[in-house]
Every structure is written in structure tokens, then in C-alpha cells.
Amino acid sequence: MATQPFTWSRDTIDDRIVNPEVYTEPATLLADYAALRRDDPVHWTQPSGYRPFWAIMRHADITAVSKANELFINRERTYLSPIEGEQWILQMTGDTHLFRTLVDLDDPEHRKLRQVTHSWFQPGTVKKNLEPKVRQIAREHVELMRAKGERLDFVNEVALFYPLRVIMEILGVPREDEPMMLKLTQETFGALDPDVIARSQILTENSTLWGRSTGDKQVDLLQLAQIFFQYFAKVIADRRANPRDDVATVIANGTIDGQPIPEREALSYYVITATAGHDTTSSSAAGGFCELAKNPAELAKLHADPSLIPLFVEEAIRWTTPVKHFMRTATEDTILGGKTIRKGDGLCLFYLSGNRDEAVFDEPDVFRADRDPNRHVAFGHGAHLCLGMHLARLELRILFEELLPQIKAVELDGEPKYSYANFVNGLKTLPVRVTWA
Template structure:
């Protein structure tokens, strides 16, 4: 799955300097060089000032302890000015079409107190006790249905495109209140939002929606992010109106009817709330699920260890999340002059928190480049840290645990049936194909 950077053709992308490589989305699909670069940056004293071609400069935060320190100091390192790495051209385009630095105003784009108030609206829904009590039975039924579909496929299947994409999608859409017939549209929009540069991901999303009768035309047209945002807002705008008039037992109704400071949530924030739940709520879980299954297919001893000792499944879930780290980075901007790791960061300067690097930190994890299904302790930061820690992390863990409880006991042997491939993206990414061969019990 990995080749040296010099062996991979990256039209239009420089690989000569570490500053350019660390933002290069193609290297996230072939990460051997990227992992070497992360290690080099972790060895350097302090933070590293990066000036990649075509991007505004930033401080690279690559060590686990430094990522945690920045994340905990949310008053000194804010989100709203720059949330993720985007080329200057992309930032200018976003500003021109939205009048803002963001297309959406989600929880990850906002700071306290606005962030805290919005988060509280759905916080109770996503607490561990609530997800277990209210959702475990429903999720288990969905998991069993997907295991049955796997068994119907027989000995060989693409686990990403036939299982991992759809299982967490069905769960989060059930919670949000999106009907099953609209799930292909949600999948299409999410895949193109996070994988816009990857032609395989875009083509896959178009194929799925064409099969569902939701996409006209053929081929692989250029992804229009503004059109994606507009489609999301149009769809969820109708849902917002409906749930205010006809509330149901779903998260969409909670958001639609919530008040902040005595007034309804502003429309853009409400619609963005729907978007972040619909997109991040399934894409990241899909990536962690597929990544963990891939490692079991590559390591028969690890597979037997987890299958034969179900008590290890929660540890396996955590290691899968650490290993894949679906959200590769988030950005922060210093609100005042401050210091991190002995480096002076000036007000207005940006920092990129590279979570994948932090989850490979040799000072925190023993043999970090080795997948250990029973790794314990496992203080990974794939869900982030501090006030912006992932709202849906308990749901993601529950979904993965239940799937493995239902699936692994039914498998006698598991192996790769082809080459797994990662998507081309430097923000949210994971496996885009995972051919496996399964001997069923």
C-alpha cells in the first residue's frame, strides 16, 4: 500500500520539500513518505514553520503532547478563522461564494461560547449511557443485516464498498431522521465533500446514486463544492421546516426545535449542524471500521486473537481508530502571542494539528507503527481533545463494537483478495477499497 514519494506521479504537486509533502493529498494515499516526514518533524525541537507552495504558512504540530496542549487551550487557539488546510485559491473561492472563511458553520468551525451552546443542544443524545440504552438494540439489528448481506456475497467482497460505507450510514441516518431512500444522496454528497480530489471516490459516489436514480447523466464531472453545500442546505432546509411543524423522535427534531438564549438556532447554524452529523457521523466510522478489518486480514494472529477473545473487541476498536485516524488534521489560530513546545507563536499565526502524527508518537505509544489489536493503554487523539472532542465518539465506538461482535464469530479465516487502497485527501480520508476473502464458519 505504500511507495516512495518519488515513485508516484503527482501532477501539479511538489514533493521536493517537507513543507509541500505534508499538505500533499496524494501522499495520504501512499503514506510511507508522509510517515517518515511526520517522524522527522517530531524529532525537531519546538514547532516547525511550514511554507508549502500554494498555501498560507502555518506551524506544524506533530507531537502528541503538543497537540493536546493546543487543544486544551481553546481560549488561546481558536477555530473560526481557519479550520482545515486549503490552498489559497480554495480559501479565496470560499470567501467569494459564501462571504465567510467557511461554507458551513458547524461545531468544528466555531468557538465558545457559540460552540458550547450549540453542542449542548444534542449532547445528551450522544452520551455513552444514552447511546447504549436508546440505540444498542437498533444498531445491533442493522449490524446483523449487514453481516447477513456479507454472507450472501460469498467468499469474496470489497468490504469498503459493500459494507463499511453503508453500515454506519444507516445508523447515523436513522438517528438523524433521514429516510432510507435518501441515504444514497447523503453518501454521494459526503463522499464528494471529503474526497473531491480523488476520481475513484467521486466516480463511486456517482455510480451509487445513479443506481438509486438520484443522479442524472454519466461520467465523472468536476466536483462543485458550492453545489454540494447548496444541495445539503436545500435538503436539510426542508427537513428543518418539517421537523418544526411535525417533530419526531430524532436528532433532526431536537435541532429544529431547540433554542439558544431564548431564540431558535439560526438557520445557517441549524443546517450546518445537520450536515456535520450526516457527514462526519458516518464517513469517519466507516474509515475506522474498514481500517481495522484490513489489519485483521493482513495479520492472521491478530484476527484469531480478537475472534477467540471477544473481551478484546473494545481494545481492537480503539486501536483501529488510532491506526486509521480518519480526521488527519484540524487548524487553530493563535488569538494572542503565546508559546508551545518552546516556540513563540504570534497572534494571528495558524497551527495545523496533525493527529495521524500524534497517534504515531514514539514517546506515547510502544511500537507505534505496529497494529496491536489488544493495545492497552491507548491514549490516541483521533477524536481530538479538549472542548472540541468528537461529539459522536461514543456512538462510533458502539457501532464498531457491535459489528465485530456480530461478524467475527462467524468467520473461520480472513485474508486480502487484492490491494487495499487509501483515498486521496489530506483532511478526512481512509480506505476506498478493501478486497477480502472470507471463509465462513
């Protein structure tokens, strides 16, 4: 039977909260989130072309689900995907995942894999081993930014490349391979973004990938995964033969229950570290800098008291919430927010909605560089709390410690644009005019 063409809909709130185009319009998206938090915060959602699921919109419910790791599992359904996309992945891989990363797995596999690099990403280790190196990288990028003059695109000339350089340094990836890694990351998280597609050579046509059977070109995620795996297979072989002091060596030589990490899990470990390790941090850096450009009074707070920069970093992370959702599946019947969740039901944790929850944050739609406390859920919660969060915080703090003293003022120099994606999403252009000190 011929596959019916799939098109993204905006007809209902259920359709809009999964539609990647709506994620390019924050005001529309946040209005829908606010309506659901107010009227139906545990919402049975039936978007066109998707399996239905419960949309979890409030901070308290997101944290409750995140802490109950045996009741709500990851392995059945990790990301929002149309039915045809899910079927495609099942056909290609034999299970529900393109990769087998930490975010795709449950305990005990998740815990054992996480433990392999756990010590590398602890706050004391990050500060001791990485802060001098990260600060030098930050200074290099601030100097490059100054060399651009007064007008520049902060995303494409600074924010993308600084965290990329840091995470590639940690992985031991040579500098000449960084442009390739950046391109692969953008194609992973922006497979349907028209701008990404226009630059990509890893394309397929007439595919049902991610539910688009319209004949449009799109990034071929299977080929993308194969390129990642081929690259990191060489890294594994090298680090086993020539170990170094880097995370790549730790993963290559890591063991679980006395045996080497299985190949697919090891390769996926590299992919999640290389991609999520820089794309999310660049989104927070850009989102925070955008708000300083819009709100001179917030920049003035940081100029007057640089010790506020760590609070500003947390607010930038809350405000942008680069990872917009993760999925869970109920393993038994339960009650959440007054609703009966049945065994096998999917739940989508909408982190950005949780981070604008009026019950938790005073004036949540106002950016405050000195917001304190700031109990955001941008890094998740519970057992799957982001492994790299301490590194992300360090990178952002150091970047703005190095950058802000050199800036008198900054303002927007055009309309910022957001990426076309409902999973990992953020600014893809940020034109600014900088007055340098």
C-alpha cells in the same frame, strides 16, 4: 490578472504533508511525520500555494493546543486549504467557512450549539436508546456480507453502508435517500479524488476551487452545499410541523438563548452529523478489518477472547485516525515546543502523527488488537472533543461482535486503495477473501 495554475508538489516535506496524493501512500506520509516528530515537531511550514502555518506533530503539543481554546481558536482557519481556496470561500460566503458547524466555531457559540444535542450523544443515552437498534442493523449487514460469498470489497459492500444506516436512522432520513447522502459525503470529503470526480455530476471547470486553476473538472463544493441545505431545509420544516423522536427534531426545534438556532448553523448541524457521522466510522471499521486480514495472530486474539473487542476498536481508531487534521489560530504570542508562536499564526494539528508518537505509544507502527492503554487523539481533545465518539465506539464494537464469530479467517485479495484527501481520509477499497465459520 490571470490566475496561475496550481499543482500539488512533492518537492519538500512541507509540500508532501499537505498533498492529498501523498495521503494515498501511508508509508510515505508516516515517514515524513516521523521525521518531523524527531527533528522539528513544532515546524514552521511553507507549502507551495498555501499560507504558512506551524505543523504540530507530537501528541503532547496537540493536546496542549487543544485544551487552550481561548489561546488557539477555530473560527479563523479550520482546515488546510490553498490560498485560492480560502479566497474562494471568503468570496462565496463572506467568512472563512463553507459551513458553520461545531468544528468551525468557538465558545460561546460552539458550547451553546453543542449543548442542543449533547444529551443525545452521551454514553448512557447511546447505549440505552440505540444499542438494540444498532445491533439489528449490524446483523443485517453481516448477513449481507455473508451473502456476497468469500470474495468481496469490505469498504464498498459493508463498511460504507453500516454506519450510514445508523446515522440516517438517528437523523430520521428515509432509506431511499441514503445513496444520495453517501454520494454527497464522498464528494464533500473527496472533492479532488479522481474516482469521486468520475462519478459526480456536481462538477465545475476552470475554477480556482481549492486552488486548482488548471481547468480540470472537480466537485463544485458551493453547489454541493446548496444541495445539502435544500434537503435539510425540508427536514427542518417537517420536524417543526411533525416532531419525532430523532436528532433531526432536536436540531429543528433547538434554541440558543431562547431563540431558534440560526438557519445556517442549523443546516450545518445536519450536514456535519450526516457526513462525519458515518464516513469516519466506516474508515475505522475498514482500517481495523484490513489489519486483521494482514495479521492473523491479531484475529486469533479476538477469537480467543471476544472481551478484547473494545480494545481492538480503540486500536482501529488510532491506526486509521480518519480526521487527519484541524487548524487553529493563535490569539496572542506564546511559546510551544520551544518555538515562539505569534498572534495570528496558524497551527495545524496532525492527529495521525500524534497517534504514532513514540513518546506515548509502545511500538506505535505495530497494530495491536489488545493495546492498552491507548491514549489516542483521533477524536480530538478539549472542548472540541468529538460529540459522536460514544456512538462511533458503540457501532464499531457491535459490528465486530456480530462479525468476528462468523469468520474463521480473512486475507487480502488485492491491494487496498486510499482516498485522495488530506482532511478526512481512509481506505476506499479493501478486497478480501473470507473463510466463513
